[in-house]
Amino acid sequence: MSKLNATDIQGFVLRGYNMPFARYCFLRLGEPKRARAFLDRLLGVITTGQTWDQGKPQSTVNIAFTHKGLAALDLPIATLISFPVEFQQGMRARGGILGDTGVNSDEHWDPLWREDDVHAWLGIHALSQNALHERFTQLQAMMEETGGATLLDSEDAASLVIDGKVTLKEHFGYTDGFGNPDYLGVERSTQPGQGKLLDDGTWAPLATGELLLGYADEAGELPVAPIPALLAANGTFMVFRKLHQNVGTFRRFLNEWAARYGAGNAMAREKLASKFIGRWRDGTPVELSPDRPDPAIAQDPKRSTNFTYAQDAAGTRCPIGAHMRRVHPRDAFGFQGRLINRRRITRRGLPYGPFAPEDGPADLSELDAQDRGVLFMVLNASISRQFEFVQQQWVNYGNDAHLGNDKDMLMGSHAEGEKYVVQGDATPGNPPLVCANLPIFVELRGGEYFFLPSITALGMMAMELVDPR
Ligand code: HEM
Structure with a gap:
């Protein structure tokens, strides 16, 4: 397959920008004419997937819309009802499927997400705080001058700085950002372990239609997409979830169980x-x-993502329920990984809140109350087939992995008395362990489902040219 038309695709879809600062602005659009005028102005600054011959820009801008946002732009009804049902319903309404219950239910979310008022996500990434501020000021002026959008709220995120160094760590202390799929036609050096596993044990990029609308997916079909086709092509869907991390609970739990795991x-x-x-x-x-x-x-x-699990069926090296193995089981379920090729997601996101040093307060419960976590974003062609499936079946249920009702240890929304099994063997230092009474390590603070259109589609929306016929 030839290369994609990267100038028509928003850059955020084709590459992780790997910039240390971000601000995600959540907008309410004004009356349709003004909202379109705002979009028209914005088009001039949207970052596309075009290669950066001169190196990274100081900052980037991207936009995505909720279903309510598309309605606020006055898109034709026939177009609005042609979107996949989960996107029309929005993330809050899908809470039952996602396991967003108990402490994760919407009554505990930030006020922004309890009202279903958000129309658009405006994402800024930047190399410095100054560049971020400059871009934000420019976008605010566009909103005010056109009267096309108001800022409801925003979330700042930044790479964690630990011991004075900018890192790729998340708040539990793990280095993140290794595993993301490669797709056909996306310009990026193919990395072993990033695409789909072939019969000969090598890896190939996934079909483009697993990420972008308008292209064949792994089943050789076009993903479900809105009409007209031109509105959908080169666009994708984005899931945004604000995930709070209980760092104190995590450290206390690790200390407690490490003492039993390998005394001495x-x-x-x-x-x-x-x-x-x-x-x-x-x-x-x-x-x-x-x-x-x-x-x-x-x-x-060449090695950091190049591995499989089938030879470790008992999980004595990597436990069957380890987070990475659950959410991307590779060949663990047989059939050379074919069953999972349709459940892949592309992750974006950055931590929010300051890193808590390991030698911090003795009272670890203080850490839970502090505001920190990850602004987690997923890109996929089908929210229901990809993200929702992973969240429902692999994060909050264990049957595919023969783990019964066990949930993902760190991400699961545990009820009382749930467990995590670390498989072991007779090798010294590798005992089995059952960690009982799992606490809740990660809590949802809100989020939404968004449509991230192509540049062509943004133009059509700005010029009122969306015609479902
Ligand atoms: C606070 C929340 C989360 C944290 C701290 C976290 C942390 C991590 C870490 C440390 C890795 C390994 C690094 C890597 O391979 O890139 C990872 C991988 C991954 N995570 Fe998460 N994660 C979180 C939530 C989630 C959720 C909710 C999902 C899906 C619904 C998810 C899906 C994935 C996937 C697909 C991978 C890549 C696995 C691979 O390709 O081998 N994560 N995560």
Whole structure:
């Protein structure tokens, strides 16, 4: 397949910008004519997927809309009702499917997300705080001058700075951002382990239609998309979830169970931490190096995502329920991974809130109350087939992995008395362990489903040219 028309696709879809600062603005659109005028102005600054010959820009701008936002733009009814039903309903209404119950239910969300008022997500990424501020001021002026949008609220995110260094860590201390699929036609060097597994054990990019509307997916079909086709093509869907991390609970739990896991073994705490996620905290995959972190593997793109699980069916290297193995089981369910090729998601996102140093307060419960977590975003062609499936079947249910009702240890919305099983064997230092009474490590604070249109589609929307016929 030839390369995609990257100038027609929003850059945020084709690449993780890997910039240390971000602000996600949540807008309410004004009356349709003004909203279209705002879009028209915005079109001039939207970052496309075009390659950056001169290096990264100082900042980027992207936009996506909720179903209510598309209605506020006065898109024709026939177009509005042609969107997939889960997008029309929005994330709050899908709470039952997503397991957003108990502490994760909408009554505990930030006020912004309890009202279903958000029409658009305006994402700014920047290389510096100054560049972020400059871009934000420019966009605010566009909103005010056109009267096309008002800012309801915004969320700032930034790479964690630890010991003075900008890192790729998240708040539990793991290096993040290794695993993301490669897609056909997307300009990015194909990395072993990032696409789909072939019969000969090599990896190939996934079909473009797993990410973008208007292209064949892994079933050889066009993903369900709105009409007209031109509105959908080169667009995708985005899930936004604000995930609060209970860092104090995590550290207390790890300390408590590490003491039982390997009494007298100085490595026990880090080893157990690696068994929760499937990577050591520096990113070394446990499947490739079960006994110790190996920076040479973690930093080598040819090896850092290049592994499979079928040869470890018992989970004695990487536990069957480890976060990474649950959400991307590779070949663990047989059929050379074919069943999971339609359940892949592309992750974006950055942490919010400051990193809590390991030598912080002795009272760990203080840490839970502080505002920190990850602004988690997923891109996929079908929210129901990809993100919702992963969240429902693999994060909050364990049947596919033969783990019964066990949920993802760190991300699951646990009821009382749930457990996490670390499989083990007779090798010294690799005992089995059942961590009982899982607390809630991650709590949902709100979010929404968005449509991220192509540049052509944005133009059509701005010029009132969306015609479903
Ligand atoms: C606070 C919330 C979360 C944290 C701290 C977290 C952390 C991590 C870490 C440390 C990794 C390993 C690094 C990597 O392979 O890139 C990872 C991988 C991954 N996570 Fe999460 N995660 C979170 C929530 C979620 C959720 C809710 C989902 C899906 C519904 C998810 C899906 C994935 C996927 C698909 C991978 C890549 C696995 C692979 O390709 O091997 N994560 N996550």
